[in-house]
Amino acid sequence: MTTVTAARYYGPKDVRIEDIAQQECGPLQVRVKIAFCGVCGSDLHEYLGGPILTPQFGHAHPHTGLRLPVTLGHEMSGTVVEVGSAVTTVAVGQQCAVNPSVDDRHHGLEQCRPCSLGKPNLCKRWACYGLSALGGGLSDEIVVHSASIVPVPSSIPLSVSALCEPLAVACHMIRVSEFQPGDSVLILGAGPIGLAILLLLKVQGVGQVFVSEISPLRSEKAKHFGADAVINPAQKVQGNDRDVVVGFVHGQTDGGVDITFDATGIQATLDTAIAATRAGGTIFNVAIHDKPLQIDPNAFTLMEKKYMGGLCYTSEDFATVVEALASGKLRAEEMITAIVPLSDVIGGAFEELISNKDRHIKILVRPQ
Ligand SMILES: [Zn+2]
Structure with missing residues (x-):
């Protein structure tokens, strides 16, 4: 059995680094080898006082059916290493960020009213990779719907690409x-x-x-x-x-x-x-x-x-951010205040952000 290493959330102050079975890559899905993943305020809220956005104890998430424990991390960048048989929009080798927002497209359902109005961030069945949908960025890899892939030119470092999500907000x-x-x-x-x-x-x-x-x-x-x-x-x-x-x-x-x-x-x-x-x-x-x-x-x-x-973002916001980064006008790399290995995510990222909040803007985690 092929396994991947992931930081999984069991409950407040209970995040464990574990080896888990590799996920299948379905026909419409894409496998991304994670390069970097940022830790954000909502991860800290889960860590300190969850479950909030993660599935509740003893219950499946209403829109994804996911149960605890869940792999955390939703600010990720990486490289596409496998594409499903029906995927035509993304190719292996593409560098990318991931738009972690999950909506009716991901569920394979007819669009709800907000989705049909171009606001999938307000989907009635909204969920998020790294919190309430299967797979997260604090892991060696993630399998996501092809619609979640945000292509990023190779001129932008993968560390900076992991900032696309907070910048899209x-x-x-x-x-x-x-x-x-x-x-x-x-x-x-x-x-x-x-x-x-x-x-x-x-x-x-x-x-x-x-x-x-x-x-x-x-x-x-x-x-x-x-x-x-x-x-x-x-x-x-x-x-x-x-x-x-x-x-x-x-x-x-x-x-x-x-x-x-x-x-x-x-x-x-x-x-x-x-x-x-x-x-x-x-x-x-x-x-x-x-x-x-x-x-x-x-x-x-x-x-x-x-x-x-305002809440989250749509693919338009990711596109605007990638364009600004590619133009060289958006000097976002200075937001990165530390990079730590996945094995040190608890001490080096979660506890560090709690104890020394002022010193950091964004801590990135690097799996290996
Ligand atoms: Zn919807």
Whole structure:
């Protein structure tokens, strides 16, 4: 029996490196030898307090039938090593990223309404490789539907190709926000997604771009990635209770920024976002909230502001990211702060991201 090594999730703080049977490559499927796989916030949420997106204890996932344990990892790059008999779109040897989103195409079902509207990221039967569909990137290889393959030119290093997924998230948020070149933008939080949004906005011709961030290390990164100013929201001006970020933004713009991306997701950042965005502007939520927040609808009615959110990406977003990387304009390699072997994924990636969050943007895992 041929086996592959994989990091499998059994429950909170229980991820095991195991040798498991190699998966068959079906007629519409493609086998990818994994080069790199990033570890992200949702993996950490599973690790610390799951199962959340992974199948629940004792239950099969409603759309894929998958049960625990599951192989983790959904930010992967690699090389195609086998294609199914009915695959015509991908050839062996192709370097690629994987769009891990699973929708009706993967299930072989008729498209639901969101899928038919070109929004497979909102599919009624949505699942994700590395969380709720069979196979993940924290493994020697993965077998995916041919529609999941994102071809990447060999001029882009495979390490950088593993960043396509988090960059596609950022790309999707910017696209859905209806950002236009020249728009002024405020980003609340310089974590991995906030920084990815900043990098992509610079490529797409943002006007003034400000970042709000408390951590000195992350603030440095935001400056390095091209923010016009990084404001520490914890800094108080003496004798003035006004939000320092809102005060700064209003001093630099005519009535606020065109778009604010909230990549933090607490009451304080929501309040800042609403106050720092101009009349008719957009407050765009990219954070996942642990609990509901308070909102005054008058803030939207009286100033015609919009509040929006976005989820994941579609193949268009991956294509935009690959094009930007290939053009050399998107200098994403600086997002990689460590590369560790699969055997060290727990200490070197999960625990490291928990203990030294500030020091990292993206840790990549390299199977071998
Ligand atoms: Zn669907």
